[in-house]
Amino acid sequence: MSVGRALLGLLENGPRHGYDLKRSYDERFGTDRPLAYGQVYSTLARLLRNGFVEVESEPGAGPERKRYAITEAGVADVASWLAQPEKPEPYLQSTLYTKVVLALLTGNDATTVLDTQRAEHLRLMRELTRRKETGDLADQLVCDHALFHLEADLRWLELTAARVQQLAAHVRP
Amino acid sequence: MPTEPLLVAEHLRLSFGATTALEDASVAVHAGEVLALMGPSGSGKSTLLHCLGGILHPDAGRVTYAGRDLTAMHDSERSALRRSELGFVFQFGQLVPELTCLENVALPLRLNGASRRAAHRSASAWLERLEVLDVAAKRPGQVSGGQGQRVAVARALVTRPRVVFADEPTGALDSLNGERVMQLFVAAARETGAAVVLVTHEARVAAYSDREAVVRDGRVRTVEYAR
Incomplete structure (x- = not known):
């Protein structure tokens, strides 16, 4: 999961202190694994180096007083991450969920994020189906295992697509 | 992909x-391709298939x-x-119960004016191609869902149509039987050069297609992204 992209996406609503950002991330995405402060600041430092965020210093600035703001390059980076499908693999849900929520928060089209991912999943499923046709029984069973997992992901994508409006109301009250 | 659909x-x-099933739906099918129409229940995918056919x-x-x-x-x-020129396969209930399986497959040829002997010869060959020649003399009620x-x-392909429309063709079958039907169906369609338009909500069935179109709220969505 890309913590950097998630933090960037959260910054699209306006500049924030590192502490605020961590709290907001934990609330939305980090229920099982809250971010460590160290990771928040090292990630922000990297984003700063790459020109995706900039710092608005406040008077009497210590590290806690720095406010981070997303740059145009940062907005573009989030948009391009949302537009690219993830490599299909099991246990992808947390990344996909994050993408959908961020798409809704940033005014990108969440349904397109889901449909783009569906297309990528199906592409891999086609490849496995073709491999099954020519393979022996062992190949077939290995491919079937992957196919069933991908199918489960796809069902989640479909269900989420059907609930996008509901989710939008939930994340942007 | 050929240029002219x-x-x-x-x-x-x-x-x-009061129910709108299709709302500005557009889609193109190319000769010889297998196209899956996917989407949730009630999205309009079956309605689109019936309009295309x-x-x-x-x-x-x-x-x-x-x-x-x-x-x-x-x-x-x-x-x-x-x-x-068109063939149809539905989820179930499409075979004439009073006729044998062989007569069912021969029926479209007979309706097109073929002799009984020629129609039965051709129907036998198709039953063999689909690995169900052994049920030729049985009635639909006496065979399994997969058979x-x-x-x-076989009946949809016997006239060598240019397009076969299939609406959830494996919807009533278990995984293994569904897979075998899809394998044989798609292989046979490719042999004859027929295009297939396949409505399914199952991803593993859609994986037999060359490409998919997603129907949502009566519209067709196609997604392209830069690799």
């Missing part, structure tokens, strides 16, 4: 009473088959076209 739906709109008439928009406007054709002309669907596929 064989079958094109443009801006189809169709309502059933000339079974339903849209309220607005146009369906063109090999350059001919299907929506402007006379009913009898459209029926003749369906019998000779029945293979007979239905």
Whole structure:
């Protein structure tokens, strides 16, 4: 999961202190694994180096007083991450969920994020189906295992697509 | 992919009473390709398939088959076209219960004027191709779901149509039987060069297609992204 992209996406609503950002991330995405402060600041430092965020210093600035703001390059980076499908693999849900929520928060089209991912999943499923046709029984069973997992992901994508409006109301009250 | 599509739906709109099934739906099918129409229940994918096959008439928009406007054709002309150039496979219940499986497969050829002997010879070959020649003399009620669907596929392909429409063809089958039907169906269609338009909500069935179109709220969504 890309913590950097998630933090960037959260910054699209306006500049924030590192502490605020961590709290907001934990609330939305980090229920099982809250971010460590160290990771928040090292990630922000990297984003700063790459020109995706900039710092608005406040008077009497210590590290806690720095406010981070997303740059145009940062907005573009989030948009391009949302537009690219993830490599299909099991246990992808947390990344996909994050993408959908961020798409809704940033005014990108969440349904397109889901449909783009569906297309990528199906592409891999086609490849496995073709491999099954020519393979022996062992190949077939290995491919079937992957196919069933991908199918489960796809069902989640479909269900989420059907609930996008509901989710939008939930994340942007 | 060939440049000129064989079958094109443009801006189809169709309502059933107050329910809008299709709302500006457009899609193109190329010769010889297998296209999956996917989408949730009630999205309009079956309605779109029936419009493409000339079974339903849209309220607005146009369906063109090999350059001919299907929506402007006379009913009898459209029926003749369906019998000779289009094939259909549904989820179940499509075989005539009083006829044997062989007679069912021979039926479209007989309707097109073939002799009994020629129709039965051809039907036998198709049953063999679909690995169900052993049920030729049985009636549909005496065969399993998987066998029945293979007979239905044989009947859809026996006239060597240019497009076969399949609406959830494995919907009533278990995984293993469904897979075998899809393998045989797609392989046989590719051999004859027929295009297949496949409605399914199952991803593992759609994985037999060359590409998919997603139907949502009566519209077709296609997603392209830069690799």
